[in-house]
Amino acid sequence: MIQVTCAIIIHQGKILVAQNNESSDHPFQWEFPGGKVKSDETEKECIVREIKEELNLTVEVQGALTPVEHDYQIKAIRLIPFVCSLVSGKIKLNDHNAVKWVTVGELDELDLAEADKMLIQTTENRDCLKKYAREKMH
Numbered sequence: 784m785i786q787v788t789c790a791i792i793i794h795q796g797k798i799l800v801a802q803n804n805e806s807s808d809h810p811f812q813w814e815f816p817g818g819k820v821k822s823d824e825t826e827k828e829c830i831v832r833e834i835k836e837e838l839n840l841t842v843e844v845q846g847a848l849t850p851v852e853h854d855y856q857i858k859a860i861r862l863i864p865f866v867c868s869l870v871s872g873k874i875k876l877n878d879h880n881a882v883k884w885v886t887v888g889e890l891d892e893l894d895l896a897e898a899d900k901m902l903i904q905t906t907e908n909r910d911c912l913k914k915y916a917r918e919k920m921h
């Protein structure tokens with residue numbers, strides 16, 4: 784099982800989603816940016832590193848959501864989500880095709896990677912996300 788962290792970056796009540804490029808495992812689908820955990824780092828260190836590498840943004844971890852596991856047949860992943868706030872930086876697309884800011888409700892309309900769909904459909908994750916978007920990070 785591959786351990787993958789992802790960041791749900793919330794800013795002004797909206798969430799950053801990123802579209803995979805054509806050479807990725809899930810071309811043109813949307814995901815929460817992140818990547819595989821290395822053996823010499825914690826999950827939180829991983830997500831901060833990945834967001835800097837992929838998007839040139841500095842983020843701070845505010846909390847963790849419940850991980851989900853998904854088997855894509857060619858590989859199985861454990862997707863480990865962190866709610867993050869923006870600290871600094873201007874977005875550079877080092878890895879993705881595009882990014883956009885969406886509301887929690889708009890996530891349902893996106894063509895998300897399967898693991899990410901599961902992640903946002905988990906009731907406790909959804910409730911927690913709405914709370915963050917509404918109260919803590921507006």
Ligand SMILES: Nc1nc2c([nH]c(=O)n2[C@@H]2O[C@H](COP(=O)(O)OP(=O)(O)OP(=O)(O)O)[C@@H](O)[C@H]2O)c(=O)[nH]1
Pocket residue numbers: 787788789807808809814815816817818819820860862896897898899
């Ligand atoms: N980063 C990220 N990966 C996801 C998500 N959902 C999902 O199924 N994945 C899959 O999990 C795997 C993570 O690999 P990655 O390619 O992002 O990781 P990485 O940046 O460390 O890759 P690298 O080996 O090219 O350095 C990919 O197969 C990716 O498609 C998600 O929300 N975020």
